[in-house]
Amino acid sequence: MSIPKSQKQWLVQGTDKGIDGLVRQDNVPIPEVGENEVLVRLRGASLNYRDLIIPRGMYPFPLDLPVVPASDGAGEVVAVGSKVTRWKKGSRVTTLFNQGHQFGPMTEAASKSGLGGVLDGTLRQYGTFNENGLVKTPDNLSDIEAATLPCAAVTSWNALYGIKPLKPGQTVLVQGTGGVSLFALQFAKAAGARVIATTSSKAKADKLKQLGADHIINYVEDTKWGETARKLTPGGVGCDHVIEVGGAATMTQSLVATKYEGIISIIGFLGGAKPKDSILEALNRVVTIRGVYVGSREQMEDMCAAIEANDIKPVVDGQEFTLDKVREAYDYMWDKKHFGKVGIRID
Template sequence: MALPTTTRAWSIDAINKDSFDSLVLKENVSLPNLGDHDVLVKIEAVSLNYRDLVIPKGLYPFSMKLPVVPGSDSSAIVLATGPKVTRVAKGDRVCTLFNELHHTNPITAEAVASGLGGAVDGTLREYAVFGDHALVKAPSSLNAIEASTLTCAPLTAWNALYGLKPVKAGDWVLTQGTGGVSLSGIQFAAAAGATVVATTSTKEKAEELKKLGATHVINYRETTNWGEAARALTPGGVGFDHILEIGGPGSLEQSLKAIKLEGVITIIGFLAPSEKQPPLMDALSHVCVVRGVFVGSRQQFEEMNRAIDSAKIRPVVDSNIFSFDDIKKAYQYQWDQKHYGKVVIKVAN
C-alpha cells in the first residue's frame, strides 16, 4: 500500500469571536517528505481542550500563528519512519507532545513557543509528519480514543502533582471542578494513596467525582467559602499539600485559604476571570509555593504513561464521540459545557 502524500486538514485562517466558522476543512494538503528523524502517522483520534476553543476566538494568551492546523492532543499509528528514528517504529500507537521541544524540565522559552495547534500545526488532520522527538508511545492498556486524551490535561495534572514536590501516600489534594485536569488529578492522587477533596456545582457531578476517587466533594455554589470548608476536612485543619488551581483569579483566594504551610498551589487555568485577585505577597503570608505550569515534558509524559499502565487508570471520555467532519459541532458542544470528561473526535475509520 502506497504511503499518503496529501491529507485533509482543518485550518484556522482568521479570528472569529462570535462562532467557530473560522474553522475550515482543506482538501489535498501536501505532506512533507520524511527527513532522517521524521515520522509519518495516521491520526486515529483527537481530543479537545479549552485552549482549542479560545484560539479561533483570539482569546489565547500564549504563542500562536495563523493560519494553523488546530489541535494538540491525539493518538496515531506510525506508518513510516526516517532512517535515523529509534524512539518509535512502524505500527506503534503514539501520542503527540503538546510542546514539541519540551523534552525535560525545566521548560525553555524555545519549548514554550512550540505548542501544537497554536504556534505550530497541530493534530486535526488525517495524516501528519512529526519529528520523532515530538512523539511518545501510548500506554498499552488504552485504546485509541482513550490515548488521544493524554497530551494536555492528564499530563498537566501529572506535572502539578509530581513536577515539583511529588504527591505521596497520606497527602491531601484539592481539585476544582470537572474539567480534564481535575479528573485526571483525582485519579493520579488517589492512585498515589492521597486523600482527595474535590469541588463541583451539582450533586450529580459529585457522585461521579467520588467514583473516580474523591473522598469528599464540596458544592461551591452552596458553600461559597469553600476554601475554609475544605481546609476543615484535613487532619487538624492544617490544609492541603497540593491544590490544582483551575479557576485562576476567581478562585485563587479560596485556594490560599485551604493551602498547608509549605504546600503547593499549581496554577493551571484561567476559567474564572476576576478583576479582584489576591496580591502576590499572599504567598508569603500563607508560606506556600504558588507555581504556574505549562503542560509537561516528554520525560514526564513517559513516566505518566507507565503509571497509567501500572495502576490501570482509564481517562474519562465524554459519551458523545464526534466525526472528523463534525469538528465545529464538537467545538460548540464543549463551549456550551455539555460534556463530562474529554470531548473526542474520531479521525480514522
C-alpha cells in the same frame, strides 16, 4: 498500509472571525517526512479549552496562524525518516504538547513549540512529527483514550510531581470536572492520596464520587469552600496540593484551603485572569504558587508508565465525534455539555 496523496484537515485561519476562523479543508497534500521525522496516521484526537479560545483570540501564549488545531492526538507510525531510531512502522504513539520540551524545566524556546498553536496539530488524518515529539501509547488505552493525555493529563502530572512530588496520605484539592482536574483526581487516588473535589452540580458530584473523590463540596452552596476544605484535612492543617483552574474567581479560597508549605498549581483562568489577591498572600499563607504549562516528554513517559501500571482509564465523554464533525465538537464543549474529555475519531 498504503499512504494516500491527500487528506482532510481543519485549519484555524485567524482570530478576526472568531469560531468561523475554524475551517475544514479537503485534498490537502500529505506532509513529507524529513530524515528525523515520522509520519503518523492519526486515529484519535481530543479537545482542550485552549483549542476553543485560540480562534476567538483569547489565548495568551505564542501562536503562528494559520495552523492545524489541537495538540492531542494518537495513532500509528506509517513511515520513518532515514535517521529515525526511536520508532518503526506500526509503533503506536501519542503526541507531545510542546515538541521542544524534552526534559527539565520549561524554557522560552520550548514554550514556542506547541502543537495546534505554533506547529500544526492533530485535527487531520496524517501528521509528521520529529521522532522526539512522540511518546509510546500506553498498552491499556485505545487511540482515543491515549489522545486525551498530551495536554490535560501531563499538566496534572506536572502539577502533582513537578517540584514537590505528591506522597501517599497527602490531600489534593481539585476544582470542577474539567480534564486536568479529573486526571489529577485519578493520579492522586492511584498514589494513595486523599482528594477533595469542588463542583456546582449534584450529577457531577455523583460522578466524582464514583471516580474516588473522598469529599465533595458544592461551591455554589458553600461560598467559603476553601475553609471547608481545610477543615476536611487531617488536623485541619490544609491541602498539600491545590489544582487551581478558576483563576481570579477561585484563588482566594484556594489560598485559604492550602496548608503551610503547600503548592497551588495554576492551570487555568476560567473565572477570570485579573487577580484579586496580592502576590504577597504567598508569603502570608506560606505557600508556593506555581504556573504550570503542561510538561516535558520525560514527565509524559513517567506518567504513561504509571497509567499502564495502575490501569488508569481517562474519563472520556460519552458523545464521540468524527473528524467531519469537529465544529460540532467545539460547540458541544463550549456549551459545557461534556463530562471529561471530548474525543474525536479520525477515520
